[in-house]
Amino acid sequence: MTEDPTDTTTPGWLRTSRDGAVLTVTLDRPDQLNAQTPDTWSALADVWASLDDDVRVVVLRGSGRSFSAGLDRSMFDTGSRTGGGLGELVRLPVEEAQxxxxxxxxxxxxxxxxxxVSVAAVQGHAIGAGAQLALACDLRVFTDDAQxxxxxxxxxxxxxxxxxxxxxxxxGYARALELCLTGRAVGAAEAQAIGLATAVVPRAELDDxxxxxxxxxxxxxxxxxxxxxxxxxxxxxxxVGAQDAAERAAQVQRLHEIVSGP
Incomplete structure (x- = not known):
């Protein structure tokens, strides 16, 4: 692949770069452990809107020592009426807040x-919104110090x-319930054992x-x-019936495309 020199920083402390069929999206607020705001989520949605058909893999990263420590602290100000925080949400009509x-x-x-296919590269902490962003990806590679x-x-x-x-x-249901209700941290080894982490590697080996x-x-x-x-x-x-039908349809389509060629 030929690297695209374009490295674009968007609002919401988000940086994107393109290398052939791979788009890398980096949370780029290391001094705040990549804490997120509504601007971050809007910028992520804008990345989706700008995707073209040649992108096959999206890699999601966090700069610095942590993937993302979750919501920016300012979001928890329930007295705030602006900025997309919890205070603003609670003052909106219910339907508008939802x-x-x-x-x-x-x-x-x-x-x-x-x-x-999306891949999260997770080092350090992935907390709250950071955890949910990692979970939103198809696959997750954890460093051995990740939580x-x-x-x-x-x-x-x-x-x-x-x-x-x-x-x-x-x-699964039971483990998800336990993790949501206790709010406990899941280390890298446990994350791999229960299926949260696709792989666990030393921090120095994450990029490779x-x-x-x-x-x-x-x-x-x-x-x-x-x-x-x-x-x-x-x-x-x-x-089962619907999935069997989906497999049949997909296979027949693949065979026709193979026979007909590009």
Whole structure:
């Protein structure tokens, strides 16, 4: 692949760079442990809107010593009437507040959109919104010092950035319930054992491990890769009959495309 020299910084402390079929999205606020705000989520949604069909892998990273420590502290000011914080949300009509959160969720949900596979490179802490951002990705590579935590319930809140559905998909109902209700930290070794982490590596090897995984994801033909990813995603919610039908349809389409050629 030929590296695109374009390295763009967007509002919300988000930096993007493109290397052939790989788009790297970096949370770039290391002095605040990549704490997130609504501007971050809006910028993530804008990345989705700008994707082209040639992008096959999206790598999500955090600069500095942590992936993301979660919400910016200013978001917890319940007296605030502006800036997208909790105070502003509570003063909105219920329907409008829910619609505002739906917009926030869009910055997370696209990471499992058709056509791309997303990989989170997680070092240090992934807390709250940071944990949910890592969970939103298809795959996660952890450093051996990484910790993931969903503390929202301990603060009187709930995970609301797509984290509950992605967590249940990864670890099952009982484990997801326990992690959400206790808010305890999950270290890298446990994360790998229960299916949260695809791989765990020393911090010094994170870049190489992500590069190796990305290369493996790009190795199969693009059509087959995208069709297989779509099948695995649909299997989470389809019943057996529907999933068998989806496999049949996808295979016949693949055979026709192989025979007809590019």
């Amino acid at each position: 619609e505002r959160i739906r917009g926030y969720q869009a910055g997370f949900r696209w990471l499992r959109s058709p056509g791309v 993931l935590r969903l503390p929202e319930v301990t603060l009187g809140l709930v995970p609301d950035l797509t984290g509950t559905s992605t967590l249940v998909e990864l670890v 491990a992500v590069a190796d995984l990305t290369a493996a994801l790009l190795a199969p033909p693009v059509g087959a890769s995208r069709a297989a990813a779509a099948l695995v995603r649909s299997a989470v919610r389809n019943d």
